[in-house]
Amino acid sequence: MIIGLTGSIASGKSTVSAILQKRGFPIVDADEIARLVVEPGSVVLADIALHFGEDVLTKSGSLNREVLGARIFGNEEERMKLNRIIHPAIRKEMSRQKEQWIMDGANTVIMDIPLLFESKLQSFVDKIIVVSVTPDIQKERLMKRNRLSEEEADARISSQLPIQEKERLADAVLRNNGTIEETQQQLAHILSEWNAKP
Ligand SMILES: CC(C)(COP(=O)(O)OP(=O)(O)OC[C@H]1O[C@@H](n2cnc3c(N)ncnc32)[C@H](O)[C@@H]1O)[C@@H](O)C(=O)NCCC(=O)NCCS
Numbered sequence: 001m002i003i004g005l006t007g008s009i010a011s012g013k014s015t016v017s018a019i020l021q022k023r024g025f026p027i028v029d030a031d032e033i034a035r036l037v038v039e040p041g042s043v044v045l046a047d048i049a050l051h052f053g054e055d056v057l058t059k060s061g062s063l064n065r066e067v068l069g070a071r072i073f074g075n076e077e078e079r080m081k082l083n084r085i086i087h088p089a090i091r092k093e094m095s096r097q098k099e100q101w102i103m104d105g106a107n108t109v110i111m112d113i114p115l116l117f118e119s120k121l122q123s124f125v126d127k128i129i130v131v132s133v134t135p136d137i138q139k140e141r142l143m144k145r146n147r148l149s150e151e152e153a154d155a156r157i158s159s160q161l162p163i164q165e166k167e168r169l170a171d172a173v174l175r176n177n178g179t180i181e182e183t184q185q186q187l188a189h190i191l192s193e194w195n196a197k198p
């Protein structure tokens, strides 16, 4: 079974994915792949520099994530431009890793994809878990983790589908407002209902 793990920015996907990894589930992580495909020397990074200018690169030639983030969050045209450049490479590598895990005999593969609904990737997966938080907690955790102002946090949150919409499209919703232990319990319940084993 392929389980899609999604949610909103800073709702707790990586936290849940770390719990799953500890329990032995193989993880395909779209954020990690997004970093892999822009490594110095890659075609995708060259393409980004061509379309966004050399100032999105650091002196050593790697991607300056802070600069590019500030350019795309809050500017829909720029964000779509980046998505068009980087998403095909991310999708290709996600499929490759998934196939590899299946060939290696995994029963269940977890695909952690923040933009699963926005990018219409539902057909990649059999079941979808949405990790959800209330808007206040989400903003607070995002501002703290990324050291963002309220305005910057709002720009990132509003670049994605509203969390309520994602909840409606989910097979299961994990409410990550409380402690990690509470989240862990909800997760165990979902996995046992689906009989999902690594
Ligand atoms: C703009 C970049 C360089 C900013 O890097 P930064 O280290 O600040 O953020 P990071 O990559 O850790 O992403 C954090 C979260 O932001 C959200 N996010 C990232 N990219 C996007 C996007 N294009 N649209 C909407 N939300 C996004 C996701 O929820 C993600 O989990 C980076 O996010 C990026 O390369 N984005 C494009 C790739 C992408 O769409 N990634 C999302 C998963 S496919």
Ligand SMILES: Nc1ncnc2c1ncn2[C@@H]1O[C@H](COP(=O)(O)OP(=O)(O)OP(=O)(O)O)[C@@H](O)[C@H]1O
Residues within 6 Å of the ligand: 007, 008, 009, 010, 011, 012, 013, 014, 015, 016, 031, 114, 141, 142, 145, 176, 177, 178, 179, 180, 183
């Ligand atoms: N139940 C919880 N209690 C307290 N803090 C939490 C909880 N769950 C997650 N956090 C914290 O909230 C922040 C966001 O969580 P996490 O990074 O897992 O979200 P994410 O959905 O993966 O984010 P992104 O979309 O940006 O990749 C992190 O700093 C994390 O440590």
